[in-house]
Amino acid sequence: MNITIEKTTSPKVKPESSVLGFGKYFTDHMFIMDYTEGEGWKNARIVPFDYIPVHPASTVLHYGSEIFEGMKAYRKADGSVQLFRPIENIRRMNRSAERMCLPQIPEDLALEVLTKFIEVEKDWTPSDEGTSLYIRPFMFGNDESLGVHSVKNATFMIITSPVGSYYKEGLNPVKILIESKDVRAVRGGTGEAKCGGNYAASNRAGDRAAKIGYSQVLWLDGVERKYIEEVGAMNVMFKIGGEIVTPSLSGSILPGITRKSIIELLKSEGLTVSERLLSVDELVEALEKGTLEEAWGCGTAAVVSPIGELCYNGKKYVINDNKIGETTQHLYDTLTGIQWGRKEDNMGWTYPIK
Numbered sequence: 001m002n003i004t005i006e007k008t009t010s011p012k013v014k015p016e017s018s019v020l021g022f023g024k025y026f027t028d029h030m031f032i033m034d035y036t037e038g039e040g041w042k043n044a045r046i047v048p049f050d051y052i053p054v055h056p057a058s059t060v061l062h063y064g065s066e067i068f069e070g071m072k073a074y075r076k077a078d079g080s081v082q083l084f085r086p087i088e089n090i091r092r093m094n095r096s097a098e099r100m101c102l103p104q105i106p107e108d109l110a111l112e113v114l115t116k117f118i119e120v121e122k123d124w125t126p127s128d129e130g131t132s133l134y135i136r137p138f139m140f141g142n143d144e145s146l147g148v149h150s151v152k153n154a155t156f157m158i159i160t161s162p163v164g165s166y167y168k169e170g171l172n173p174v175k176i177l178i179e180s181k182d183v184r185a186v187r188g189g190t191g192e193a194k195c196g197g198n199y200a201a202s203n204r205a206g207d208r209a210a211k212i213g214y215s216q217v218l219w220l221d222g223v224e225r226k227y228i229e230e231v232g233a234m235n236v237m238f239k240i241g242g243e244i245v246t247p248s249l250s251g252s253i254l255p256g257i258t259r260k261s262i263i264e265l266l267k268s269e270g271l272t273v274s275e276r277l278l279s280v281d282e283l284v285e286a287l288e289k290g291t292l293e294e295a296w297g298c299g300t301a302a303v304v305s306p307i308g309e310l311c312y313n314g315k316k317y318v319i320n321d322n323k324i325g326e327t328t329q330h331l332y333d334t335l336t337g338i339q340w341g342r343k344e345d346n347m348g349w350t351y352p353i354k
């Protein structure tokens with residue numbers, strides 16, 4: 001596809017790594033392309049980062065037709081920049097699009113525009129320990145009409161944001177509250193799709209947890225409120241009596257690429273991750289018997305986040321003396337090693353940017 005490039009005439013000053021945080025600063029350009037039913041994707045363009053005009057009746061503002069992805073570009077010690085499994089994000093985006101009645105983007109087209117855009121913005125990839133260039137592709141329904149139906153027009157964009165290290169003070173275990181009132185998703189709903197509305201609906205429980213000192217909530221299944229699903233914006237894994245367990249992708253859990261990578265990585269090392277139903281009762285029993293050895297969340301932002309405390313129905317349980325466990329540390333070191341190019345990539349997961 002022909003991608004037009006309009007370079008900014010006023011490049012921004014790049015912020016120091018120490019002030020980056022998450023998603024606060026944006027790079028000089030953004031990518032946009034439009035879709036119209038019958039015509040397909042068109043007007044692919046890289047333009048200066050700016051506000052975008054949106055019609056007041058645009059579908060996304062009324063009916064929430066929106067999906068997104070989250071991935072990173074990493075700077076290696078030799079100065080080059082690489083992505084991690086970008087094709088997995090593209091495939092997941094198309095699955096989310098299918099669920100939300102938004103158009104598909106052919107995989108080769110999506111990879112082409114993503115790569116081209118990152119080539120233009122790659123100088124924004126910071127180089128300090130733990131920092132990266134966060135990439136946010138997103139798509140929204142953009143019909144200029146209030147009728148309720150699958151959209152005929154959509155917009156796809158990519159914006160990028162240099163982000164700081166998730167762990168400024170080292171890999172500290174977090175406190176997680178098991179949520180027993182709100183639910184995030186039900187089977188047949190939108191839990192499997194990376195769509196904006198899932199987050200809007202989760203914030204209430206997240207805010208309640210934050211008020212009493214918990215950093216995220218652990219969701220239970222939406223029907224019986226009995227089975228473990230995932231943590232906030234991360235998938236979750238446990239090591240119970242030597243068995244590494246993660247909830248199976250039941251239809252209401254977001255299929256994380258970090259989750260998938262951990263399963264494949266451990267398999268390549270001769271270990272298995274049991275993908276199965278895990279009830280909160282089994283978890284509490286393991287906590288009480290002391291057989292819950294490790295717990296961690298996993299996702300692109302944190303990579304691996306050790307869980308040091310779980311609270312359920314007012315009862316608090318400390319895990320592994322609130323210290324990071326052996327498997328958690330190993331996964332963190334291996335995955336970040338591959339992502340930042342410190343470790344050889346035997347899995348074929350990295351994707352260099354020219």
Ligand SMILES: *Cc1c(COP(=O)(O)O)cnc(C)c1O
Pocket residue numbers: 070194230232233234235254255256257258259298299300301
């Ligand atoms: C994005 C996301 C994850 C993690 O997915 P990764 O591909 O590993 O970053 C987990 N849960 C939810 C709800 C998410 O939105």
